[in-house]
Amino acid sequence: MKKIFLFGIALCFFVSCQQQEQPIISFYYWKTIFRLSPTEKDCLTANQVQRLYIRYFDIDLNPNTKEAYPRSPIRFEDKIYNFKIIPVVYIKNRVMLDSKLNVSDLAQKTNNFIQQINLKNKISIQEIQIDCDWTLESKDNYLRFIEAFKKISNKKLSATIRLHQIKYFKKTKIPNVDRGILMYYNMGTIAPDSLNSIYDRNIANRYLASLKNYPLSINIALPIYSWGIHTREGKIIGLRNKIDIDNLKNNSSFVPTKNNWFSCKKSIFMNSVFYKENDQLKLETISQNDLLEMANDLKENTTQNPKEIIFYDLDEFNLKNYEKDIFKEVINCF
Numbered sequence: 001m002k003k004i005f006l007f008g009i010a011l012c013f014f015v016s017c018q019q020q021e022q023p024i025i026s027f028y029y030w031k032t033i034f035r036l037s038p039t040e041k042d043c044l045t046a047n048q049v050q051r052l053y054i055r056y057f058d059i060d061l062n063p064n065t066k067e068a069y070p071r072s073p074i075r076f077e078d079k080i081y082n083f084k085i086i087p088v089v090y091i092k093n094r095v096m097l098d099s100k101l102n103v104s105d106l107a108q109k110t111n112n113f114i115q116q117i118n119l120k121n122k123i124s125i126q127e128i129q130i131d132c133d134w135t136l137e138s139k140d141n142y143l144r145f146i147e148a149f150k151k152i153s154n155k156k157l158s159a160t161i162r163l164h165q166i167k168y169f170k171k172t173k174i175p176n177v178d179r180g181i182l183m184y185y186n187m188g189t190i191a192p193d194s195l196n197s198i199y200d201r202n203i204a205n206r207y208l209a210s211l212k213n214y215p216l217s218i219n220i221a222l223p224i225y226s227w228g229i230h231t232r233e234g235k236i237i238g239l240r241n242k243i244d245i246d247n248l249k250n251n252s253s254f255v256p257t258k259n260n261w262f263s264c265k266k267s268i269f270m271n272s273v274f275y276k277e278n279d280q281l282k283l284e285t286i287s288q289n290d291l292l293e294m295a296n297d298l299k300e301n302t303t304q305n306p307k308e309i310i311f312y313d314l315d316e317f318n319l320k321n322y323e324k325d326i327f328k329e330v331i332n333c334f
Contacts, residue, residue: 023306023334025327026051027314028088028221034076039316047327049083053129053310056087056117059095059110068095068106070113076121085123086158087114090131096138096145103141107148114153127156129181134165139173146175161218163187163203167210180216181310184294185223185286190239192231196284198223201293208301219308222294222330224318226285232276240273242317245283254281288326295333305334 025047034054036044043049057073089110095101118125130149134142150157161180165172174180187204188197211218228240248254253268253275264279275281299305309331 020305020334021307023219023309023331024051025049025331026053026308026310028052028310028312029054030313031055031315032072032074034074035078037316039319040314043314043319043324043327044083046324051084051086051308052314053086053088055131056089056114059089059091059106061092061094061098066098068098068101068109070110073113074117080121080123085125086127086129087117087125088129088131089114091145093133093135093138096132096134096141098141101141103144104148107145107152110149111153125155127158127178128153129158129160130175130177131160133160133162134172136171143173143175146177150176158219160221161216163207166214167207169214174216177216180214180218181221182211182218183221183312184298185221185312190229190236192229192234192236192280192282197229198225198227198284199286199290199294201297204294204297208297211298211301212303217304219306219310220298221310221312222291223286224291224311224322225313225315226283226318226321229282229284230273230275231280231282232278238273240271240281242271243281243283244317245285248281248283260285285321288322288329291322291326291330292333295330299334309334 026049027044029052044052054074057070059068060071061067062069095106114125114128117123128149130146132142146157146159157177158179158181159175159177160183162183166182184204185198188195188200190197225241226243228243229236230238230240245260248262249256251268251270253264253266253270254262255265257263257280260283262281262283264275264277264281267277268275295309309327311327
């Protein structure tokens with residue numbers, strides 16, 4: 001009897017390990033030209049990455065005709081190699097807010113344009129991802145679009161999900177997709193204050209417990225990007241990407257005033273942006289500790305491990321801010 005009991009414990013442990021399989025590492029690619037640098041290639045190889053989520057194009061409203069149109073389509077200048085490509089289409093919420101939107105027509109045109117890009121670049125796909133931060137006012141159009149697009153594309157479909165859509169899913173509804181991707185970033189309001197709008201643990205904690213009740217299977221997207229919030233006389237005038245904090249510290253036109261804040265002491269053009277004297281620049285970044293903290297919090301609040309962690313986004317500028325093993329350390333938390 002004792003041997004049977006011990007065997008039962010061992011079997012349960014084995015089954016549990018099988019169920020909690022470690023997620024794989026993937027990346028978003030969010031540039032308009034697909035061209036991998038040696039650093040980016042090395043990262044993909046070192047982390048045994050097989051899947052790339054590539055932004056194919058955005059869909060926005062034409063300011064003149066007020067009709068939906070594709071904007072900034074991807075151009076491939078590099079080979080796909082052996083990666084599995086998942087096209088991502090980012091749809092502005094204002095498109096779905098259009099009361100006159102022909103959902104079926106948009107779904108057909110979206111699928112046609114994806115096929116054109118694939119045909120031109122000899123890309124074969126099995127999945128497509130739709131990225132849209134839909135709201136209560138736009139959900140009806142959005143949900144109809146998902147239904148129409150799934151039938152037309154005849155592909156596996158995933159959709160991005162925000163934290164508030166997890167917690168209030170009975171109101172925001174759940175898109176009819178095969179899997180959701182929880183975008184675990186852009187949590188706060190972009191503002192000239194002390195908070196980090198990319199990631200704030202206090203804000204995240206208001207939603208985390210809801211993950212256990214969400215009916216749709218989800219994978220996780222984590223941030224590895226940074227930006228600068230440029231303010232003038234207390235008003236935000238723009239987001240500045242790819243600002244190197246070390247270069248800023250060595251720039252005589254800027255002086256650090258407090259943690260991750262810099263003040264422009266004399267007017268200057270930097271990276272084609274004009275900074276006026278007394279302008280303020282607040283840098284928001286994600287540290288390695290932030291990533292590990294996110295992973296541990298998510299692990300504690302999910303009933304089943306995600307199958308995939310997708311890092312946003314693959315860019316040499318972003319990668320240089322992290323140790324090479326950080327991505328493996330993150331998935332080891334699950």
